Amino acid sequence: MTPTSSPAAPAKRQLTVPTVADLAAQGKSPEILFWVGCAGAFDDRYKRVTRAFARILEHVGTNYAVLGLEESCTGDPAKRAGNEFLFQMQAMQNITTMNGYGIKKIVTACPHCFNTIKNEYPALGGDYEVIHHSTYLQQLINEGKVAVQGGESYKGRRITFHDSCYLGRANNIYEAPRDVLAALDADLVEMKRSKANGLCCGAGGAQMWKEPEPGKKDINIERTEEALATLSGQAAALDNLRGVETERTVPSQHSLQGSIIAVSCPFCMTMMSDGVKNKEQESAVQVFDLAELVASAEGINA
Amino acid sequence: MLQPILFALLLLAAFGLFTWQVRKIRANILVGRDRDMSGHFGERLNKTLLVAFGQQKMFKRLTPALLHLVVYVGFLVINIEVIEIIIDGLFGTHRFLSFLGPVYDALMAVNEILAALVIVAVAAFWWRRNHHPPVQRFTGPELRMWPKLDANIILYIEVALMLALFFMNSADIKLHQLEGKELPGAFPVSHFLANLLPTTNVATLEGLERAGWWIHITGILLFLNYLPSSKHFHIIMAFPNVWYSRLVPQGQFSNVDSITHEVKAMMDPSYEVPAPATNPDGSALAPTPFGAKDVEDLPWTALLNAYSCTECGRCTSVCPANLTGKLLSPRKIIMDTRDRVEEKYNSPLIFHPNVYGPEAKHEPITDLANATLLRGKVTPEELWACTTCNACVESCPVNINPLESIVEMRRFLVLEESAAPNSLNVMFSNIENNGAPWAFSPSDRLNWADDLYVAEKAPARA
Structure with missing residues (x-):
C-alpha cells in the first residue's frame, strides 16, 4: 500500500544524485536545479517525497542536479517570523551560490521555498524561473513523459x-x-x-x-x-x-x-x-x- | 428667494465640513511610511472596475452580495436624483430633469423600485445583525458598543432617507392629481402610496412634499459628514483602496531595503551604502525602527486600508487562528489601526466616539509609554497566532491586507525588541548555525539520497 514498496521490481538501478558542484567540475551545468529544501532533506517523512521526486526526475531522464551540502534554508520561516535580517543573510548566501553556478531554472517540492525564491529573491539579485513540483509533474503528464500506469x-x-x-x-x-x-x-x-x-x-x-x-x-x-x-x-x-x-x-x-x-x-x-x-x-x-x-x-x- | 439662499448656505457648509474632515484623514494616512504605488495604470484600472465597481469579491457569498448590490446600485442611481435636487434647490426649479421625458420616466421608476428594495435589503441587514444569535461575523470582542451602534445608525439613516423620498414623491403626485395634472416621471411605488395619504389639504400636502424634500437632502448632507466618523466611509474609500492594491503575488512579503544595504555591506566590504535620506534642510531624519511599533511605522497603504474597512468580518471569519479560538482577529488589527491613528494624530471626527465616548471611559489608557499600536492595542499574542495563510487578504471585498501589518509588527518585536517566542529563537539560531530551521547537521543534508534505487522502466514517451 505504501508507495515505497512496489509489488515486483525486476530491474532496478542505484541512483547517484548529481550535485551542481560535481557537474561544474566536469564543466557542465544542469538544465534544472532540484531545490530539496530543509524538510525534504531532513524530515524523515518528507525525505520519502524527495526520493520519489528524484526517481521521477531520473525516470524521465531530466538533466537535473541538487546543491547538496551547498543548499541552505531559503529563510522563509525567518522572514515570516519577522526576522528580516536573518532572511536576507540566508537569501544572499543562496543567491551567491546559485548565481555562481549560473542557475536559471529551479524546481522544488516545497511551496515555501518556491514562494520565497520565486517572489522574494529577485529583489535581492536572484532571478530564476521557479516551478513547483506540482506544475512540473503536471507538465510531465501532459507531455506524456509520465503515464501514471x-x-x-x-x-x-x-x-x-x-x-x-x-x-x-x-x-x-x-x-x-x-x-x-x-x-x-x-x-x-x-x-x-x-x-x-x-x-x-x-x-x-x-x-x-x-x-x-x-x-x-x-x-x-x-x-x-x-x-x-x-x-x-x-x-x-x-x-x-x-x-x-x-x-x-x-x-x-x-x-x-x-x-x-x-x-x-x-x-x-x-x-x-x-x-x-x-x-x-x-x-x-x-x-x-x-x-x-x-x-x-x-x-x-x- | 429665501429657500435657494438657505439651500446654498447649507450646501456650502456641508461640503466645506466634509472637505475639512477628509483633509485631516488624508493627513492621517500620510503619516505612514512612503511606499511607491505609482504606475501599472491599466492593471489598477482593471482591478478597480472589477473589485470596487464590480463588487467581484462580494460574490463569494451570494446572499449578502445580492443585498449589498441593491444598496450599492441604489446609492449610485439615487445620486442622480440628488443632482436634480441640488439644481432645484439652488435655482428654485421643480423637477429640473423632467425635460428628459421618457428618460426621466425611466430614471424615476428605477429610482423608486431601488428605493423600495433598499428598504427591504436594509431590513434584512438589520435582522442579520440584531436577531439572536446574529450572523457570527457580526459578533466578536472588537465589535463593542460603538461599532455595533454605528452599524445600526447607518441602517436607520438609510431607511429614513428612502422614506423621505417616498413622502416627497407621493405628496407631489397627490398635489398634481388634485390640480388634475400629471406629475412628470413614473413613480410605481409613490403612486400607490399617494392613494394612501389621508389628506386632500393642499397646504398639508405641500408641507409634506417640502418636508420630504428637505429631509432627504439634509439627511444626505448630514450622512456625508457622518461618514468620516463611521465604518460607512468605505463607500468612498473602497475605490482608492482597491486602486492602490498590492499587485504582486499575495505570498510575496515586502523587502526591507535598509536591511538589504546592511547585509550587502556585511558580505562585501566594498559595498557602498547609499546616503540616508535627509530633511529638506539637510539635517538627519529621525531614525526609523525596523518594522512597526506604531501607526507611522506602517506603510501609508495600511492606513488607507484602515479607513476603508467596513468591519464586515469576512477576514476574521476565515482566519484559521480565529476559527480555532485564538485571540487573533484580522478585523481587530485594522480597527485598532484606525483608532490609534486618530488617537495619536488628527481626529477629524465630529463624533469622536473612541476618545470621548463611553467606550473610552471603560478602558482608559494608563500606560502612556506603551500606548502604541503594538502592545497598546495589538498584543504580541495576537500577532504570533498568525499562520500568514492569506485567507484574510483573499476574503476582503476591498483588498485590505491585515497580514502586512501583522508582519510589520512581528518585525518590530523580533528586530527591535528580540521579543520572539523562545521556540522561534531556537529556530533562528538553528538557521544561523545549521542552515536549517531544525537542529540537524548540515553535513547530513544529502543523506536522503543514500541507497536510492529506481525501477528500470522505459519512460512512457522519451
Whole structure:
C-alpha cells in the first residue's frame, strides 16, 4: 500500500544524485536545479517525497542536479517570523551560490521555498524561473513523459487534495495539483473549504516551530476533521462546526478505508499526518504527497 | 428667494465640513511610511472596475452580495436624483430633469423600485445583525458598543432617507392629481402610496412634499459628514483602496531595503551604502525602527486600508487562528489601526466616539509609554497566532491586507525588541548555525539520497 514498496521490481538501478558542484567540475551545468529544501532533506517523512521526486526526475531522464551540502534554508520561516535580517543573510548566501553556478531554472517540492525564491529573491539579485513540483509533474503528464500506469492503481480510491496556502492563495496555483491527481483516475472529492477558500493546515508563518497560542482547538485538527468528513461523505455534518444549525445526522456514505489526503507541502504533510493520528484513523487514511502518488502509480519505486 | 439662499448656505457648509474632515484623514494616512504605488495604470484600472465597481469579491457569498448590490446600485442611481435636487434647490426649479421625458420616466421608476428594495435589503441587514444569535461575523470582542451602534445608525439613516423620498414623491403626485395634472416621471411605488395619504389639504400636502424634500437632502448632507466618523466611509474609500492594491503575488512579503544595504555591506566590504535620506534642510531624519511599533511605522497603504474597512468580518471569519479560538482577529488589527491613528494624530471626527465616548471611559489608557499600536492595542499574542495563510487578504471585498501589518509588527518585536517566542529563537539560531530551521547537521543534508534505487522502466514517451 505504501508507495515505497512496489509489488515486483525486476530491474532496478542505484541512483547517484548529481550535485551542481560535481557537474561544474566536469564543466557542465544542469538544465534544472532540484531545490530539496530543509524538510525534504531532513524530515524523515518528507525525505520519502524527495526520493520519489528524484526517481521521477531520473525516470524521465531530466538533466537535473541538487546543491547538496551547498543548499541552505531559503529563510522563509525567518522572514515570516519577522526576522528580516536573518532572511536576507540566508537569501544572499543562496543567491551567491546559485548565481555562481549560473542557475536559471529551479524546481522544488516545497511551496515555501518556491514562494520565497520565486517572489522574494529577485529583489535581492536572484532571478530564476521557479516551478513547483506540482506544475512540473503536471507538465510531465501532459507531455506524456509520465503515464501514471504500471504501478499501484488508484482507480476509484477516494482522494481529497489539501491546498497549501503558499501554493494556492500565495501564488494562485490550484489546478496543477488537481490535474496531477486527476491523471490517477481516482475518485477526487473536494473539501468545502478548498482552492482560494482553503483552510490553512496551521503550520505556515513559522507556526511549524512553535506551540500554538491558547485556543479551543489546533488548526490541523480542524482541517483534518474536514478532510475525514469529506472522504467519508459526511461533510454536511461539519456545518455544525461553522455555526450552521442542523439537526441532520448524515450517515457515512463511504468507508474511510484506503482513502487518501493528498498534499503538496512538507508542513501540510506533517500537520495532516498528525491530525489523522490524533483522530486515530492512521490505519485507514494515508497522507501522501503528489510526487509519491505519481512515482508509485508509475511503478518506478524500487 | 429665501429657500435657494438657505439651500446654498447649507450646501456650502456641508461640503466645506466634509472637505475639512477628509483633509485631516488624508493627513492621517500620510503619516505612514512612503511606499511607491505609482504606475501599472491599466492593471489598477482593471482591478478597480472589477473589485470596487464590480463588487467581484462580494460574490463569494451570494446572499449578502445580492443585498449589498441593491444598496450599492441604489446609492449610485439615487445620486442622480440628488443632482436634480441640488439644481432645484439652488435655482428654485421643480423637477429640473423632467425635460428628459421618457428618460426621466425611466430614471424615476428605477429610482423608486431601488428605493423600495433598499428598504427591504436594509431590513434584512438589520435582522442579520440584531436577531439572536446574529450572523457570527457580526459578533466578536472588537465589535463593542460603538461599532455595533454605528452599524445600526447607518441602517436607520438609510431607511429614513428612502422614506423621505417616498413622502416627497407621493405628496407631489397627490398635489398634481388634485390640480388634475400629471406629475412628470413614473413613480410605481409613490403612486400607490399617494392613494394612501389621508389628506386632500393642499397646504398639508405641500408641507409634506417640502418636508420630504428637505429631509432627504439634509439627511444626505448630514450622512456625508457622518461618514468620516463611521465604518460607512468605505463607500468612498473602497475605490482608492482597491486602486492602490498590492499587485504582486499575495505570498510575496515586502523587502526591507535598509536591511538589504546592511547585509550587502556585511558580505562585501566594498559595498557602498547609499546616503540616508535627509530633511529638506539637510539635517538627519529621525531614525526609523525596523518594522512597526506604531501607526507611522506602517506603510501609508495600511492606513488607507484602515479607513476603508467596513468591519464586515469576512477576514476574521476565515482566519484559521480565529476559527480555532485564538485571540487573533484580522478585523481587530485594522480597527485598532484606525483608532490609534486618530488617537495619536488628527481626529477629524465630529463624533469622536473612541476618545470621548463611553467606550473610552471603560478602558482608559494608563500606560502612556506603551500606548502604541503594538502592545497598546495589538498584543504580541495576537500577532504570533498568525499562520500568514492569506485567507484574510483573499476574503476582503476591498483588498485590505491585515497580514502586512501583522508582519510589520512581528518585525518590530523580533528586530527591535528580540521579543520572539523562545521556540522561534531556537529556530533562528538553528538557521544561523545549521542552515536549517531544525537542529540537524548540515553535513547530513544529502543523506536522503543514500541507497536510492529506481525501477528500470522505459519512460512512457522519451
